[in-house]
Every structure is written in C-alpha cells, then in structure tokens.
Amino acid sequence: MSERTEGERLAELAKRRGYFFGSNAAYGGAAGFYTFGPQGAALKSNVEEAWRDRFTVKEGNLEIEAPTIMPEPVFEASGHLDGFDDMLVECPECGESHRADHLIEDETDVEDAESYPVEEVESLIADNDLRCPNCGAELAGESVEDFNLMFETNIGPGSSTPGYLRPETAQGIFVEFPRIKEYARNSLPFGVTQIGRAYRNEISPRKSIVRTREFTQAELEQFVDPERDEPDLSSVEDVEVVLYPAEEQQKDDGEYVETTIGEAVEEGVIGNAWVGYFLGIAQGWYERIGVDMDRFRFRQHLTGERAHYAADCWDAESEVDGDWIEIAGFAYRGDYDLSKHGEYGDDEFTVFRQYDEPKTVERAVVEPDMSVLGPEFGGQAADIAEALETLAERDPDAFEGDEVTVEVDGEEFAVDADVANFRVEEQTIAGEHITPHVVEPSFGVDRTVYTLLAHAYSEDEVDGEERTYLSLEPGVAPxxxxxxxxxxxxxxxxxxxxxxxxxxxxxxxxxxxxxxxxxxxxxxxxxxxxxxxxxxxxxxxxxxxxxxxxxxxxxxxxxxxxxxxxxxxxxxxxxxxxxxxxxxxxxxxxxxxxxx
Incomplete structure (x- = not known):
C-alpha cells in the first residue's frame, strides 16, 4: 500500500478525478482559491442539500440568501472592523508573511496558540528559534501584528461608499432581522438559515480546501427568549458524544469525556441547553453523511480563544492526517449581535413579548415644552427633547432638581425642570420589547467535504491488484x-x-x-x-x-x-x-x- 500521507493521497486523487484543484493555474494560480470539479461540485451540492434538509426543513426554520458584499457600517456595528484579526509575522529576508500562531503550533508542542496574547506569541517565536518556512531566516525579534482578514471593496463608482466581502454569512441574517421577524410572526423561538460564500484574506492558506480565502458556510441563527425558551432535549438526550472540555484540555493528562447529551447538559459540562441540543443534532447528521465517528469530537473553546460575545462555544472537529480540524462551531452569542445592530442601525432589532396578563406599572414621562426649547436651542431642540426622554427612562432621579442636564453630541445643555415637564404616571402595559439571544451552529461546507473524502478513502486488493475507492454514503456521493x-x-x-x-x-x-x-x-x-x-x-x-x-x-x-x-x-x-x-x-x- 501507499506510504504517502493521507493529505497527499487525497490531493492527488482530488485533482485526477475532478474533486477539487487549485484555481487559475493558467495564470500561475493564487493561493487560497480552489475550483471544485464535476465530482467535487456534486458532492458539495449534496452535502449542502443534506444540511438544508436537516437544519432548515426538519427544524422548521426559515432560509434566506443575502448579498456577499455589505456596506462598511454593518461591520463597524458587528465589530469586524476592529476585532477580526489574525496574528501576522513577516520574514525580514524574503518578505513572506506567515500566521504566527500556526508557526508555533507546527513547530512546538503548544496548542491553540491563537488564544495567546501577541506579546507571548512573540516570546514563543524567539524562545523556540522559529524560522521562516520559505527561506529559513530567523524570526526572533520580529514584531507580530494584527492583520484584519476582510476583503475591502467600493460600492459604486469612486470610493465614497466603502464595503467589504462578508467574512461570515451570519451578518446577512442579523441585519435583516427586523424584516425576517415579521415572517416568523414576531414569535420566538425561530431559526434562520443561510448557505453561501464567505471571504477571508488568510495570511497563509494551507491544507488545500481546509483553509482558503473563499469558502462556503452553512449557518443557522436560532433566536430565543432567554427567560422563556428552552429546547426539547428529548430527541437528543440519549445521543452519545465524545467531548473535550476546556478543563480537560488544560490538564497534562486531560482525557475525553464520553457521555450523552442529556448527561452533559445536566452535569454542566455543556453549559447551555441550546448548544447541547444542536451538538446532538449535528452528531447524528455527521454520522449519517459518512464522517468516521472514531475520528470525530466536540472540543470546547478555551477562555482565550472564545469570542468576547460568546458565553460558551464548542467546535466539531475531525481528525485528518493526524491533525484535528474545525469543521463547525456552536456558540451561544447572547444578545450581542442584535443589540449592536440596534445601536448602529435605523430599525428595531427587538421582539414584543406578550405578558400572560396586562400589568400596571409606574412609568417616567417627559413632555418637553417645545415652545420654550425651540427659541432657546434652535436646531438642537429636537435632539435635546429626545435626550430628555431617554434620560427619564434611564434615571428619573435626574429630574428632582430645578434643572436637568443632558448631553447631545458631546455638548451639555441645562433645561429647566418645568420646561422638561417630567412626571411619573401609572400605565397598563400588555408586554415589553426584548432583544432575543442567538444560538449559532456554523458549518464549514468545504471542510466537511474534505473530511468526507479523507474518511472515505480506502485502499485494498482485488484479484491481486491494488484498488482505491471512496466509501461515500449514497446520500452524498456525486x-x-x-x-x-x-x-x-x-x-x-x-x-x-x-x-x-x-x-x-x-x-x-x-x-x-x-x-x-x-x-x-x-x-x-x-x-x-x-x-x-x-x-x-x-x-x-x-x-x-x-x-x-x-x-x-x-x-x-x-x-x-x-x-x-x-x-x-x-x-x-x-x-x-x-x-x-x-x-x-x-x-x-x-x-x-x-x-x-
């Protein structure tokens, strides 16, 4: 049998039989871009359809298709402009750029170097005498910089409207929430799915279609009322899973936890029931499409690698060629996304929660006398009136004195309390507006295809002749x-x-x-x-x-x-x-x- 590595065997077969190959070879190619050939495109399409059937159709969710280019304010609100970075180190001799955490992981025993601060990454490069993989030059003493991974473009002629190719499909769902909630009858919980292309300007693409600059995601955003909505775990509570919790990863002799979804949620190993529910669904789906369950696990994010908005996050990982690769992520994102878009956008990113019975509450009310504010403050009068209303909701005690101070565009304005016309009155309300929380299962379609091919690859002998075959499940085979x-x-x-x-x-x-x-x-x-x-x-x-x-x-x-x-x-x-x-x-x- 062949002594080539699993990745080498797979790459050779993929190119020869039309699964995938590097794009634009006639023009020298471009790292991080791949074309799926006839077999690969069919396999990928079948994986997408299997995912759609399980996570959209069977879950009763909605599906949308949003643009892949979005204006800059979307990513300012989402935090991608400031925080969507990888660590870059540049070779002083050949000028080649490398992803610093990958260099450390490849050449040392350190795992998950991505979670380390920049200063510690620089020290690890120096302490381990790491060198440029391209030319061999020393990298010790070279600065590690944050590099934003988004592709920038212009929308329309000129440069007056900057935009970006989306780095994930999720934002297309979040920004359209005010419209989508109407299709869901403003009733939580509901889920929205999307399968589509995403783009990341990776520093050092590698492992063929595992880490590329253009790829396909299949994402589900489940919107829930955090105080009322709980998943029905009965359908997944007996699903057996292999977990690698953060606590075990931090031990010298850490071990996998083999358990069921029900037990893991009950014992707090999985801290969120919704995350547990989708881990159980995903386990069954991966098994059905042909992932080798002996080479599969769910790994919990360590504190340093977890996104700041995620209360808990687990990755589905598959083993290929001796390495574990992330093929999906499951995050409890809280209300971060909708709150940020509600803050930056011009629409309502909330849902009305109906009370079981109407309630009588005391509500702070201001009705500013515009006949006084207008002449006194001119064009700023309307903004001052709005600021007074906001202050009344947030801090009613601010109106106890003879005058009240508000801030508009960084400037303070004093208004007579009588002009503000503040009072507290009883109101009967039927409900309240809440910002839903989000649970996100996010699947890498290309990486799933790679996993299926790697796990299906087999060699044997028939009548004394070596045979290579792909033991793909009939439901996904091209x-x-x-x-x-x-x-x-x-x-x-x-x-x-x-x-x-x-x-x-x-x-x-x-x-x-x-x-x-x-x-x-x-x-x-x-x-x-x-x-x-x-x-x-x-x-x-x-x-x-x-x-x-x-x-x-x-x-x-x-x-x-x-x-x-x-x-x-x-x-x-x-x-x-x-x-x-x-x-x-x-x-x-x-x-x-x-x-x-």
Missing amino acids: TDVGVFPLVSNVEELIDRSEDVVEQLRDAGFSVVYDDSGSIGRRYRRQDEVGTPFCVTVDRDGLEGDGPDSVTVRARDSGRQVRIPVSELVGQLRALSDGDRSFDEVAQQYEEVTADA
Missing part, C-alpha cells in the same frame, strides 16, 4: 449509479444500457454511462470516485427465459446480484435510502460471481 454494457461493441447491450440509463435518470438518480475499456477498469473508475452501485447489462440478463435482468454491484464489497430490470429502480432506491442492506437484497435475488 453519482448514484454507473451503468455499463458488459461488452462495448454489441449493439443490443448498448441499446439496453441506454434504456436503463434513461429509466434511472427519469427516477431521479444521478447516472454515468461508461463503455470504455474492460469492465474491471470501468468498475475501478467508479470505485475511485465513490459511486455506490454499478449496473451491468450482459447477455445472460437478456437471453434467459424470464424477464430482462441486470447485475447490481456494491462498491465496497464488490458483490453482485442479478435483479429484474422492472424492479431495479425500487431496489436501488431502497439501497440508496438505507431502507435495505445489500445482504438483504442478496438474500432475495441471485448472487452472481463478480467480474474483476
């Missing part, structure tokens, strides 16, 4: 069925094969027809791209006394059974959907000796 005439120069077999292709395509299967080369070679080609089943049309199936039949071959085992053509669609559907195993089909029909 092609459902391969159809071949056993002999490629017999018109009757070719015509019948084409009829079978048409029949299967009409039934909704993705089908490839192949009559080139020996039947064994054709099987090998489909095995290597992960096609689960191959149908072969031969003379025995057409010349017998019974109805026309074909052989159906299972990719992983190479076993074949003979099935009547009239029953082919139904049996392939049952096999593809997992309603029947190949063993069950083989017990019903004649098993035949497999061709090479």
Whole structure:
C-alpha cells in the first residue's frame, strides 16, 4: 500500500478525478482559491442539500440568501472592523508573511496558540528559534501584528461608499432581522438559515480546501427568549458524544469525556441547553453523511480563544492526517449581535413579548415644552427633547432638581425642570420589547467535504491488484449509479444500457454511462470516485427465459446480484435510502460471481 500521507493521497486523487484543484493555474494560480470539479461540485451540492434538509426543513426554520458584499457600517456595528484579526509575522529576508500562531503550533508542542496574547506569541517565536518556512531566516525579534482578514471593496463608482466581502454569512441574517421577524410572526423561538460564500484574506492558506480565502458556510441563527425558551432535549438526550472540555484540555493528562447529551447538559459540562441540543443534532447528521465517528469530537473553546460575545462555544472537529480540524462551531452569542445592530442601525432589532396578563406599572414621562426649547436651542431642540426622554427612562432621579442636564453630541445643555415637564404616571402595559439571544451552529461546507473524502478513502486488493475507492454514503456521493454494457461493441447491450440509463435518470438518480475499456477498469473508475452501485447489462440478463435482468454491484464489497430490470429502480432506491442492506437484497435475488 501507499506510504504517502493521507493529505497527499487525497490531493492527488482530488485533482485526477475532478474533486477539487487549485484555481487559475493558467495564470500561475493564487493561493487560497480552489475550483471544485464535476465530482467535487456534486458532492458539495449534496452535502449542502443534506444540511438544508436537516437544519432548515426538519427544524422548521426559515432560509434566506443575502448579498456577499455589505456596506462598511454593518461591520463597524458587528465589530469586524476592529476585532477580526489574525496574528501576522513577516520574514525580514524574503518578505513572506506567515500566521504566527500556526508557526508555533507546527513547530512546538503548544496548542491553540491563537488564544495567546501577541506579546507571548512573540516570546514563543524567539524562545523556540522559529524560522521562516520559505527561506529559513530567523524570526526572533520580529514584531507580530494584527492583520484584519476582510476583503475591502467600493460600492459604486469612486470610493465614497466603502464595503467589504462578508467574512461570515451570519451578518446577512442579523441585519435583516427586523424584516425576517415579521415572517416568523414576531414569535420566538425561530431559526434562520443561510448557505453561501464567505471571504477571508488568510495570511497563509494551507491544507488545500481546509483553509482558503473563499469558502462556503452553512449557518443557522436560532433566536430565543432567554427567560422563556428552552429546547426539547428529548430527541437528543440519549445521543452519545465524545467531548473535550476546556478543563480537560488544560490538564497534562486531560482525557475525553464520553457521555450523552442529556448527561452533559445536566452535569454542566455543556453549559447551555441550546448548544447541547444542536451538538446532538449535528452528531447524528455527521454520522449519517459518512464522517468516521472514531475520528470525530466536540472540543470546547478555551477562555482565550472564545469570542468576547460568546458565553460558551464548542467546535466539531475531525481528525485528518493526524491533525484535528474545525469543521463547525456552536456558540451561544447572547444578545450581542442584535443589540449592536440596534445601536448602529435605523430599525428595531427587538421582539414584543406578550405578558400572560396586562400589568400596571409606574412609568417616567417627559413632555418637553417645545415652545420654550425651540427659541432657546434652535436646531438642537429636537435632539435635546429626545435626550430628555431617554434620560427619564434611564434615571428619573435626574429630574428632582430645578434643572436637568443632558448631553447631545458631546455638548451639555441645562433645561429647566418645568420646561422638561417630567412626571411619573401609572400605565397598563400588555408586554415589553426584548432583544432575543442567538444560538449559532456554523458549518464549514468545504471542510466537511474534505473530511468526507479523507474518511472515505480506502485502499485494498482485488484479484491481486491494488484498488482505491471512496466509501461515500449514497446520500452524498456525486453519482448514484454507473451503468455499463458488459461488452462495448454489441449493439443490443448498448441499446439496453441506454434504456436503463434513461429509466434511472427519469427516477431521479444521478447516472454515468461508461463503455470504455474492460469492465474491471470501468468498475475501478467508479470505485475511485465513490459511486455506490454499478449496473451491468450482459447477455445472460437478456437471453434467459424470464424477464430482462441486470447485475447490481456494491462498491465496497464488490458483490453482485442479478435483479429484474422492472424492479431495479425500487431496489436501488431502497439501497440508496438505507431502507435495505445489500445482504438483504442478496438474500432475495441471485448472487452472481463478480467480474474483476
């Protein structure tokens, strides 16, 4: 068997068989950009559709598609302009830029260097005598700088309206919340999903499609009332998971915690029930699409790497080539996002919470006398009146003196208390406006595709010949069925094969027809791209006394059974959907000796 690394084997197969390859090779390429070939685009599309089915359709959520370019104020409000940075160190000799935390993780025993402060990262580079991977020059003493990862552009002619390519799909959901909540009848909880492209100007893209500058995310933003809404854990409480809590990561002999979602939430290992719910859903989904659960875990963020707005955050991680890669994140974001957009934007990012019964409350009210404010303060009178109303809600005691002071645009104004017309009155209210909290499961589609290919890659021997095959689940494999005439120069077999292709395509299967080369070679080609089943049309199936039949071959085992053509669609559907195993089909029909 091959002694190449898992990543090398996968990269070679991906390029040769049309899964993915570096883009723009005719012009020298550009690091961090990949094209998905025919097989890869189909696999990626199937993963997206499987995600949509589980996290949008089955959860009863809404789906939107927002623009990938958004104006600068959106990212000023979200905090991306100031805080969406990675640590960059530049080689003094060749000028190559490197991501400092990755250098440390690659060359030392330090894990999660991203969570370290800049000063400590600089010390680690010096203490470990780290050098430029490009030219070997010393990096000790070089400054580590924060580098903002967003791609900047201009909206329209000139440079008067700056914008950015979105670094995540989430902001498109948050900024449209005032409209989307109407579609959800202003009733919490509700979820909004989006699958789309995101862009990050990575310092050092690496590991093919694992870390790129353009990628696809599938994100769900679940909006909840933090005081009233709890998830129904009954459907996931018995789901078994492997957890790597922060507490265990910080121990010298830290271990995984093998438990169930219900136990982990009850014992506080998972601190938020909503996060626990989505971890349970994700565990089942990853298993169904073909992730190797022996190479999968949920890792809790350490305090230093957790976003400032996240009360708790876990990553779904898969092991590939000896490394753990993040393929999804699950964060409890609180009310940070909607509060920030409510502060910066010109719309209401709240939801009205209806009380069970109306309440009588005391409410501070001001009705400024504009006939006095207008002549005295001119054009600033309206802003001063608004400031008085805001102050009354926040600090009623400020109106106890003869005059009250408010601040507008950094300038203080004194207003007579009589002019402010402050009073406290009883009001009957039916409810209140609250800012929902957000729970966010965010999936990297490209990284999921990479994981599926890596975990599905297998090598064995058939009749003394080495075989490579991708053991992809039928639900995500790029092609459902391969159809071949056993002999490629017999018109009757070719015509019948084409009829079978048409029949299967009409039934909704993705089908490839192949009559080139020996039947064994054709099987090998489909095995290597992960096609689960191959149908072969031969003379025995057409010349017998019974109805026309074909052989159906299972990719992983190479076993074949003979099935009547009239029953082919139904049996392939049952096999593809997992309603029947190949063993069950083989017990019903004649098993035949497999061709090479």
